[in-house]
Amino acid sequence: xxxxxxxxxxxxxxxxxxxxxxxxxxxxxxxxxxxxxxxxxxxxxxxxxxxxxxxxxxxxxxxxxxxxxxxxxxxxxxxxxxxxxxxxxxxxxxxxxxxxxxxxxxxxxxxxxxxxxxxxxxxxxxxxxxxxxxxxxxxxxxxxxxxxxx
Numbered sequence: 335x336x337x338x339x340x341x342x343x344x345x346x347x348x349x350x351x352x353x354x355x356x357x358x359x360x361x362x363x364x365x366x367x368x369x370x371x372x373x374x375x376x377x378x379x380x381x382x383x384x385x386x387x388x389x390x391x392x393x394x395x396x397x398x399x400x401x402x403x404x405x406x407x408x409x410x411x412x413x414x415x416x417x418x419x420x421x422x423x424x425x426x427x428x429x430x431x432x433x434x435x436x437x438x439x440x441x442x443x444x445x446x447x448x449x450x451x452x453x454x455x456x457x458x459x460x461x462x463x464x465x466x467x468x469x470x471x472x473x474x475x476x477x478x479x480x481x482x483x484x
Contacts, residue, residue, distance in 0.1 A: 335389075339457070340382050347378030347454035350466040351447050357470050358440055361477065365427060365440045373423070373444055374451035377416050381455025384409030413452055420448040443469070 351374025352367050359366030387409065388399040403409075424441035446469055453462035 335382075335385065335457075343382060343454050343457055343459070344375055344378050346459050346462065347451040348375040350374055350450050350454065350462055353466050354443055354447050354450070354469055354473075357473050358443060361473075363440045364437060365444050370444065370447045373420060374447045374454070377420065377448040377451025378455035379451075380412050380416050381409065381452050384412030385455070416448055416452060417445075420445050439473070443473070 348371045351371040354374075355365070355367035355370030358364070358370065388402045391402070393399045393402060424444045427437045427441040427444065429436045446465075450462050450466055450469075453459075453465065
């Protein structure tokens with residue numbers, strides 16, 4: 335993967351994060367455009383870093399790269415830790431007020447947008463865009479059906 339491909343993936347992640355961030359911001363919720371962009375782009379960045387490990391170690395053959403990936407979970411560990419780390423970030427957004435919890439949808443959106451960033455980092459751009467459109471539609475449609483509680 336060359337530098338331009340990496341920049342494309344990072345840019346798409348940021349753009350798709352901005353779409354969901356705009357939806358949150360227009361709804362008057364926390365974690366708007368900047369937060370969602372940074373979470374998505376950050377997830378893509380770490381995914382790209384994980385994918386780049388064998389190349390950064392200057393392996394000279396595809397067999398060495400394949401062997402490294404088979405013996406070291408590499409980027410899959412990176413992805414697992416993104417999911418875990420963003421879960422902690424989202425939990426910091428949740429506020430308890432009496433018997434009710436607020437910002438659950440926003441926290442879930444932050445977690446979801448990290449998945450979009452991971453997909454973008456992996457180069458699965460069409461699915462990342464489709465997932466973003468799906469989430470934006472769900473948020474918009476359900477807001478009309480069920481007034482927000484978060």
